[in-house]
Amino acid sequence: MSHHGELLAQAWHLLNREPKHPKQASLRRAISSAYYAVFHLLLDEATRLMIPNNQLRPLARRAFDHGEMRRAADLFKQGTLPANLKNALGSTAIVPADLQTVARSFSRLQAERQTADYDLSVSFTRLATHGLVQEADNTFVAWNRVRKDPVAESFLIALLLVRRWDR
Amino acid sequence: MSQFEFIRNLQAARNLVSPWIESQSPVPPSADRAETYRRVTFWLTPRTVKGFRAKDFASLGEERQRELTEAVRAFLEVAKKVPGIEEPTPEQVEAALPHFLKILQPFQPALTEPDESRVIDLLRNVPLPDGVAGLRYEFGYLSEDEPLVRVYAIIDFEPLEDWERARLIRDRIDDAILTSGLARTGYALFRGVEEERSLNAGVLK
Numbered sequence: 001m002s003h004h005g006e007l008l009a010q011a012w013h014l015l016n017r018e019p020k021h022p023k024q025a026s027l028r029r030a031i032s033s034a035y036y037a038v039f040h041l042l043l044d045e046a047t048r049l050m051i052p053n054n055q056l057r058p059l060a061r062r063a064f065d066h067g068e069m070r071r072a073a074d075l076f077k078q079g080t081l082p083a084n085l086k087n088a089l090g091s092t093a094i095v096p097a098d099l100q101t102v103a104r105s106f107s108r109l110q111a112e113r114q115t116a117d118y119d120l121s122v123s124f125t126r127l128a129t130h131g132l133v134q135e136a137d138n139t140f141v142a143w144n145r146v147r148k149d150p151v152a153e154s155f156l157i158a159l160l161l162v163r164r165w166d167r
Numbered sequence: 168m169s170q171f172e173f174i175r176n177l178q179a180a181r182n183l184v185s186p187w188i189e190s191q192s193p194v195p196p197s198a199d200r201a202e203t204y205r206r207v208t209f210w211l212t213p214r215t216v217k218g219f220r221a222k223d224f225a226s227l228g229e230e231r232q233r234e235l236t237e238a239v240r241a242f243l244e245v246a247k248k249v250p251g252i253e254e255p256t257p258e259q260v261e262a263a264l265p266h267f268l269k270i271l272q273p274f275q276p277a278l279t280e281p282d283e284s285r286v287i288d289l290l291r292n293v294p295l296p297d298g299v300a301g302l303r304y305e306f307g308y309l310s311e312d313e314p315l316v317r318v319y320a321i322i323d324f325e326p327l328e329d330w331e332r333a334r335l336i337r338d339r340i341d342d343a344i345l346t347s348g349l350a351r352t353g354y355a356l357f358r359g360v361e362e363e364r365s366l367n368a369g370v371l372k
Binding site: 074077104111112114115119121126127128131 | 209214307309315319322325326330333334337341345352356357358359362
Protein backbone atom coordinates (compact mmCIF):
# COMPACT_ATOMS: atom_id res chain seq x y z
CA MET A 1 0.00 0.00 0.00
CA SER A 2 1.19 3.54 -0.70
CA HIS A 3 2.34 5.76 2.14
CA HIS A 4 -0.71 8.00 1.76
CA GLY A 5 -2.98 4.96 1.64
CA GLU A 6 -1.47 3.67 4.87
CA LEU A 7 -1.97 7.02 6.54
CA LEU A 8 -5.62 7.07 5.56
CA ALA A 9 -6.08 3.53 6.88
CA GLN A 10 -4.35 4.60 10.10
CA ALA A 11 -6.73 7.56 10.45
CA TRP A 12 -9.73 5.20 10.27
CA HIS A 13 -8.09 2.81 12.70
CA LEU A 14 -7.44 5.55 15.26
CA LEU A 15 -10.96 6.92 14.85
CA ASN A 16 -12.50 3.51 15.56
CA ARG A 17 -10.03 2.40 18.22
CA GLU A 18 -12.20 3.36 21.18
CA PRO A 19 -15.70 3.50 19.69
CA LYS A 20 -17.53 4.41 22.90
CA HIS A 21 -15.15 6.70 24.73
CA PRO A 22 -12.49 7.82 22.29
CA LYS A 23 -9.34 9.26 23.78
CA GLN A 24 -8.43 12.79 22.76
CA ALA A 25 -4.99 11.50 21.77
CA SER A 26 -6.53 8.99 19.35
CA LEU A 27 -8.84 11.59 17.80
CA ARG A 28 -6.05 14.12 17.45
CA ARG A 29 -3.74 11.58 15.83
CA ALA A 30 -6.57 10.46 13.53
CA ILE A 31 -6.99 14.03 12.30
CA SER A 32 -3.27 14.43 11.86
CA SER A 33 -3.07 11.17 9.88
CA ALA A 34 -6.04 12.19 7.74
CA TYR A 35 -4.34 15.46 6.85
CA TYR A 36 -1.01 13.82 6.10
CA ALA A 37 -2.75 11.21 3.97
CA VAL A 38 -4.06 13.97 1.69
CA PHE A 39 -0.79 15.91 1.92
CA HIS A 40 1.26 12.92 0.79
CA LEU A 41 -1.25 11.95 -1.88
CA LEU A 42 -0.87 15.40 -3.44
CA LEU A 43 2.90 15.39 -3.03
CA ASP A 44 3.10 12.03 -4.71
CA GLU A 45 0.97 13.19 -7.61
CA ALA A 46 2.75 16.53 -7.94
CA THR A 47 6.24 15.07 -7.99
CA ARG A 48 5.21 12.33 -10.45
CA LEU A 49 3.88 15.05 -12.72
CA MET A 50 6.88 17.33 -12.44
CA ILE A 51 9.87 15.04 -11.87
CA PRO A 52 10.23 12.18 -14.36
CA ASN A 53 13.28 10.76 -12.57
CA ASN A 54 11.98 8.70 -9.67
CA GLN A 55 15.38 8.86 -7.94
CA LEU A 56 15.00 12.60 -7.64
CA ARG A 57 11.39 12.65 -6.48
CA PRO A 58 12.11 12.23 -2.77
CA LEU A 59 14.33 15.32 -2.93
CA ALA A 60 11.67 17.31 -4.73
CA ARG A 61 9.07 16.40 -2.09
CA ARG A 62 11.05 18.34 0.45
CA ALA A 63 10.60 21.56 -1.53
CA PHE A 64 6.86 21.67 -0.75
CA ASP A 65 5.71 23.88 2.06
CA HIS A 66 2.49 23.40 4.04
CA GLY A 67 1.66 27.10 4.11
CA GLU A 68 2.19 27.56 0.40
CA MET A 69 0.13 24.49 -0.36
CA ARG A 70 -2.76 25.89 1.64
CA ARG A 71 -2.43 29.18 -0.16
CA ALA A 72 -2.83 27.34 -3.46
CA ALA A 73 -5.76 25.35 -2.10
CA ASP A 74 -7.44 28.54 -0.91
CA LEU A 75 -7.23 29.93 -4.43
CA PHE A 76 -8.74 26.87 -6.09
CA LYS A 77 -11.42 26.17 -3.51
CA GLN A 78 -13.28 29.30 -4.53
CA GLY A 79 -13.98 27.79 -7.92
CA THR A 80 -12.41 30.51 -10.04
CA LEU A 81 -9.04 30.08 -11.65
CA PRO A 82 -6.29 32.60 -10.93
CA ALA A 83 -5.84 34.96 -13.90
CA ASN A 84 -2.44 33.60 -14.91
CA LEU A 85 -3.82 30.07 -15.15
CA LYS A 86 -6.89 31.24 -17.02
CA ASN A 87 -4.57 32.81 -19.56
CA ALA A 88 -2.52 29.64 -19.84
CA LEU A 89 -5.39 27.16 -19.95
CA GLY A 90 -7.94 29.20 -21.87
CA SER A 91 -10.71 31.49 -20.74
CA THR A 92 -13.26 28.67 -20.65
CA ALA A 93 -11.24 26.62 -18.15
CA ILE A 94 -13.04 26.16 -14.86
CA VAL A 95 -12.18 24.50 -11.57
CA PRO A 96 -13.99 21.14 -11.65
CA ALA A 97 -16.22 20.39 -8.66
CA ASP A 98 -14.01 17.46 -7.65
CA LEU A 99 -10.98 19.71 -7.57
CA GLN A 100 -12.85 22.21 -5.41
CA THR A 101 -13.60 19.32 -3.07
CA VAL A 102 -9.90 18.45 -2.90
CA ALA A 103 -8.87 22.07 -2.30
CA ARG A 104 -11.47 22.67 0.41
CA SER A 105 -10.62 19.43 2.09
CA PHE A 106 -6.91 20.23 2.10
CA SER A 107 -7.50 23.65 3.68
CA ARG A 108 -9.82 22.37 6.39
CA LEU A 109 -7.71 19.33 7.21
CA GLN A 110 -4.56 21.38 7.48
CA ALA A 111 -6.15 23.91 9.81
CA GLU A 112 -7.64 21.17 11.98
CA ARG A 113 -4.35 19.24 12.00
CA GLN A 114 -2.67 22.33 13.39
CA THR A 115 -5.33 22.62 16.08
CA ALA A 116 -5.24 18.90 16.83
CA ASP A 117 -1.48 18.88 17.23
CA TYR A 118 -0.97 22.13 19.12
CA ASP A 119 -4.13 23.52 20.70
CA LEU A 120 -5.11 21.58 23.79
CA SER A 121 -7.87 24.06 24.65
CA VAL A 122 -10.01 22.57 21.87
CA SER A 123 -11.78 19.28 22.55
CA PHE A 124 -12.32 17.01 19.59
CA THR A 125 -15.37 14.81 19.41
CA ARG A 126 -15.83 11.55 17.58
CA LEU A 127 -18.25 13.08 15.08
CA ALA A 128 -16.01 16.03 14.25
CA THR A 129 -13.11 13.65 13.74
CA HIS A 130 -15.26 11.27 11.76
CA GLY A 131 -16.27 14.11 9.45
CA LEU A 132 -12.62 14.95 8.82
CA VAL A 133 -11.47 11.37 8.21
CA GLN A 134 -14.42 10.77 5.91
CA GLU A 135 -13.52 13.97 4.10
CA ALA A 136 -9.95 12.76 3.57
CA ASP A 137 -11.34 9.49 2.26
CA ASN A 138 -13.64 11.31 -0.17
CA THR A 139 -10.73 13.47 -1.25
CA PHE A 140 -8.89 10.39 -2.48
CA VAL A 141 -11.95 9.43 -4.54
CA ALA A 142 -12.49 12.95 -5.88
CA TRP A 143 -8.82 13.25 -6.76
CA ASN A 144 -8.86 9.98 -8.71
CA ARG A 145 -11.74 11.26 -10.79
CA VAL A 146 -10.17 14.62 -11.57
CA ARG A 147 -6.43 13.95 -11.64
CA LYS A 148 -6.08 13.92 -15.44
CA ASP A 149 -7.86 17.23 -15.91
CA PRO A 150 -5.43 19.98 -17.00
CA VAL A 151 -6.78 22.24 -14.27
CA ALA A 152 -5.99 19.56 -11.68
CA GLU A 153 -2.47 19.38 -13.05
CA SER A 154 -2.17 23.14 -12.74
CA PHE A 155 -3.30 22.77 -9.13
CA LEU A 156 -0.46 20.35 -8.46
CA ILE A 157 2.03 22.81 -9.91
CA ALA A 158 0.45 25.65 -7.93
CA LEU A 159 1.05 23.69 -4.71
CA LEU A 160 4.74 24.29 -5.29
CA LEU A 161 4.84 27.55 -7.21
CA VAL A 162 1.92 29.68 -6.10
CA ARG A 163 3.99 32.21 -4.20
CA ARG A 164 6.41 32.66 -7.08
CA TRP A 165 3.52 33.22 -9.47
CA ASP A 166 2.49 36.21 -7.40
CA ARG A 167 5.76 38.03 -8.09
CA MET B 168 3.68 39.51 20.42
CA SER B 169 3.10 39.02 24.09
CA GLN B 170 -0.06 41.12 24.05
CA PHE B 171 -1.33 39.14 21.07
CA GLU B 172 -0.54 35.91 22.87
CA PHE B 173 -2.36 37.07 25.99
CA ILE B 174 -5.50 38.13 24.08
CA ARG B 175 -5.41 34.92 22.10
CA ASN B 176 -5.20 32.83 25.26
CA LEU B 177 -8.12 34.73 26.76
CA GLN B 178 -10.04 34.19 23.55
CA ALA B 179 -9.34 30.47 23.73
CA ALA B 180 -10.74 30.45 27.26
CA ARG B 181 -13.82 32.39 26.17
CA ASN B 182 -14.33 30.04 23.22
CA LEU B 183 -14.94 27.23 25.66
CA VAL B 184 -18.40 28.72 25.90
CA SER B 185 -18.93 29.44 22.23
CA PRO B 186 -22.21 31.04 21.20
CA TRP B 187 -25.26 29.09 20.10
CA ILE B 188 -26.88 30.25 16.90
CA GLU B 189 -30.18 28.50 16.54
CA SER B 190 -31.96 25.60 18.02
CA GLN B 191 -34.53 23.29 16.51
CA SER B 192 -34.19 20.64 19.19
CA PRO B 193 -34.19 20.43 22.95
CA VAL B 194 -30.43 21.00 23.33
CA PRO B 195 -30.29 23.89 25.76
CA PRO B 196 -28.35 26.99 24.83
CA SER B 197 -25.62 27.84 27.31
CA ALA B 198 -27.15 29.52 30.29
CA ASP B 199 -25.47 32.27 32.19
CA ARG B 200 -21.82 32.51 31.11
CA ALA B 201 -20.47 32.48 34.65
CA GLU B 202 -22.60 29.42 35.35
CA THR B 203 -21.10 27.68 32.35
CA TYR B 204 -17.60 28.57 33.49
CA ARG B 205 -18.41 26.76 36.71
CA ARG B 206 -19.17 23.60 34.77
CA VAL B 207 -16.56 23.84 32.01
CA THR B 208 -13.32 24.57 33.81
CA PHE B 209 -10.65 24.39 31.09
CA TRP B 210 -10.01 28.08 31.63
CA LEU B 211 -8.59 27.46 35.10
CA THR B 212 -5.02 27.08 34.01
CA PRO B 213 -2.00 29.43 34.05
CA ARG B 214 -2.06 29.20 30.26
CA THR B 215 -5.15 31.43 30.18
CA VAL B 216 -3.08 34.45 31.18
CA LYS B 217 0.15 33.40 29.54
CA GLY B 218 1.77 36.34 27.80
CA PHE B 219 0.39 38.94 30.21
CA ARG B 220 2.66 41.92 30.83
CA ALA B 221 1.20 44.84 32.71
CA LYS B 222 3.18 47.36 30.67
CA ASP B 223 1.33 46.29 27.52
CA PHE B 224 -1.89 47.70 28.94
CA ALA B 225 -0.93 51.23 29.92
CA SER B 226 -3.71 52.47 27.64
CA LEU B 227 -6.26 51.18 30.16
CA GLY B 228 -5.22 53.89 32.61
CA GLU B 229 -3.29 53.46 35.81
CA GLU B 230 -6.14 52.27 38.01
CA ARG B 231 -7.55 49.67 35.61
CA GLN B 232 -4.07 48.51 34.76
CA ARG B 233 -3.43 47.95 38.47
CA GLU B 234 -6.75 46.11 38.87
CA LEU B 235 -5.96 43.91 35.90
CA THR B 236 -2.49 43.09 37.21
CA GLU B 237 -3.93 42.22 40.59
CA ALA B 238 -6.64 40.03 39.02
CA VAL B 239 -4.02 38.17 36.96
CA ARG B 240 -1.89 37.67 40.07
CA ALA B 241 -4.82 36.37 42.12
CA PHE B 242 -5.99 34.16 39.25
CA LEU B 243 -2.53 32.66 38.85
CA GLU B 244 -2.30 32.00 42.56
CA VAL B 245 -5.27 29.66 42.28
CA ALA B 246 -4.51 28.28 38.80
CA LYS B 247 -1.02 27.18 39.76
CA LYS B 248 -2.45 24.99 42.50
CA VAL B 249 -4.62 23.00 40.08
CA PRO B 250 -2.76 19.86 39.04
CA GLY B 251 -2.54 19.81 35.25
CA ILE B 252 -4.23 16.46 34.80
CA GLU B 253 -6.95 16.83 37.41
CA GLU B 254 -10.18 18.77 37.67
CA PRO B 255 -10.11 21.86 39.85
CA THR B 256 -12.16 21.59 43.01
CA PRO B 257 -15.39 23.63 43.27
CA GLU B 258 -13.62 25.78 45.85
CA GLN B 259 -10.80 26.53 43.42
CA VAL B 260 -13.30 27.42 40.70
CA GLU B 261 -15.16 29.79 43.03
CA ALA B 262 -11.88 31.36 44.13
CA ALA B 263 -10.64 31.93 40.58
CA LEU B 264 -13.89 32.82 38.78
CA PRO B 265 -14.26 36.45 39.97
CA HIS B 266 -10.67 37.16 38.96
CA PHE B 267 -11.17 35.48 35.60
CA LEU B 268 -14.29 37.54 34.90
CA LYS B 269 -12.45 40.69 35.95
CA ILE B 270 -9.61 39.84 33.56
CA LEU B 271 -12.04 39.29 30.69
CA GLN B 272 -13.94 42.53 31.28
CA PRO B 273 -11.62 45.15 29.73
CA PHE B 274 -10.98 42.91 26.74
CA GLN B 275 -14.58 42.26 25.74
CA PRO B 276 -14.26 44.56 22.72
CA ALA B 277 -11.07 42.76 21.66
CA LEU B 278 -12.59 39.38 22.36
CA THR B 279 -15.71 40.31 20.47
CA GLU B 280 -14.55 40.16 16.90
CA PRO B 281 -15.58 43.17 14.78
CA ASP B 282 -17.32 40.93 12.27
CA GLU B 283 -19.09 38.80 14.86
CA SER B 284 -22.55 40.15 14.05
CA ARG B 285 -21.93 39.47 10.36
CA VAL B 286 -20.97 35.91 11.17
CA ILE B 287 -24.13 35.46 13.21
CA ASP B 288 -26.33 36.89 10.44
CA LEU B 289 -24.58 34.74 7.91
CA LEU B 290 -25.04 31.55 9.86
CA ARG B 291 -28.66 32.31 10.68
CA ASN B 292 -29.39 32.48 6.97
CA VAL B 293 -27.71 29.28 5.84
CA PRO B 294 -30.45 26.99 4.50
CA LEU B 295 -29.87 23.75 6.35
CA PRO B 296 -31.65 20.42 5.95
CA ASP B 297 -33.30 18.53 8.80
CA GLY B 298 -30.96 17.01 11.31
CA VAL B 299 -29.17 20.18 12.42
CA ALA B 300 -30.07 21.02 16.01
CA GLY B 301 -28.08 24.22 15.98
CA LEU B 302 -24.79 25.86 15.17
CA ARG B 303 -21.97 27.03 17.35
CA TYR B 304 -19.05 29.10 16.22
CA GLU B 305 -15.72 29.96 17.70
CA PHE B 306 -13.08 32.41 16.62
CA GLY B 307 -9.41 31.76 16.51
CA TYR B 308 -6.37 32.25 14.37
CA LEU B 309 -4.51 30.09 11.91
CA SER B 310 -1.61 32.46 12.35
CA GLU B 311 -1.22 35.98 13.70
CA ASP B 312 -2.68 37.56 10.56
CA GLU B 313 -5.10 34.82 9.57
CA PRO B 314 -8.31 34.98 11.59
CA LEU B 315 -10.49 31.90 11.61
CA VAL B 316 -14.07 31.01 12.40
CA ARG B 317 -14.80 27.39 13.10
CA VAL B 318 -18.51 26.49 12.86
CA TYR B 319 -19.89 23.41 14.55
CA ALA B 320 -23.05 21.96 13.05
CA ILE B 321 -24.72 20.11 15.91
CA ILE B 322 -26.31 17.13 14.18
CA ASP B 323 -28.67 14.47 15.43
CA PHE B 324 -27.64 11.68 13.05
CA GLU B 325 -24.56 9.60 12.32
CA PRO B 326 -22.66 11.06 9.35
CA LEU B 327 -21.59 7.58 8.28
CA GLU B 328 -25.23 6.57 7.88
CA ASP B 329 -26.16 9.61 5.84
CA TRP B 330 -22.97 11.14 4.50
CA GLU B 331 -24.79 12.91 1.65
CA ARG B 332 -26.82 14.91 4.15
CA ALA B 333 -23.77 15.58 6.29
CA ARG B 334 -21.85 16.77 3.27
CA LEU B 335 -24.69 19.03 2.20
CA ILE B 336 -24.69 20.67 5.63
CA ARG B 337 -20.94 21.11 5.61
CA ASP B 338 -20.83 22.44 2.06
CA ARG B 339 -23.61 24.95 2.63
CA ILE B 340 -21.85 26.40 5.65
CA ASP B 341 -18.53 26.40 3.79
CA ASP B 342 -20.14 28.10 0.78
CA ALA B 343 -21.82 30.73 2.92
CA ILE B 344 -18.50 31.67 4.51
CA LEU B 345 -16.54 31.48 1.27
CA THR B 346 -18.90 33.76 -0.62
CA SER B 347 -19.54 36.17 2.24
CA GLY B 348 -16.50 38.35 1.72
CA LEU B 349 -15.52 37.90 5.36
CA ALA B 350 -11.86 38.62 5.93
CA ARG B 351 -11.36 35.33 7.70
CA THR B 352 -11.06 31.69 6.87
CA GLY B 353 -13.92 29.58 8.03
CA TYR B 354 -15.35 26.14 7.70
CA ALA B 355 -17.80 23.68 9.18
CA LEU B 356 -17.23 20.75 11.48
CA PHE B 357 -19.70 18.28 12.96
CA ARG B 358 -20.66 17.64 16.53
CA GLY B 359 -23.32 15.23 17.78
CA VAL B 360 -26.22 16.35 19.97
CA GLU B 361 -25.07 14.03 22.74
CA GLU B 362 -21.50 15.25 22.37
CA GLU B 363 -22.78 18.81 22.70
CA ARG B 364 -24.58 17.89 25.91
CA SER B 365 -21.45 16.25 27.27
CA LEU B 366 -19.31 19.26 26.40
CA ASN B 367 -21.81 21.60 28.02
CA ALA B 368 -21.76 19.47 31.12
CA GLY B 369 -17.98 19.56 31.15
CA VAL B 370 -17.86 15.80 30.75
CA LEU B 371 -15.95 15.57 27.51
CA LYS B 372 -12.37 16.69 27.92
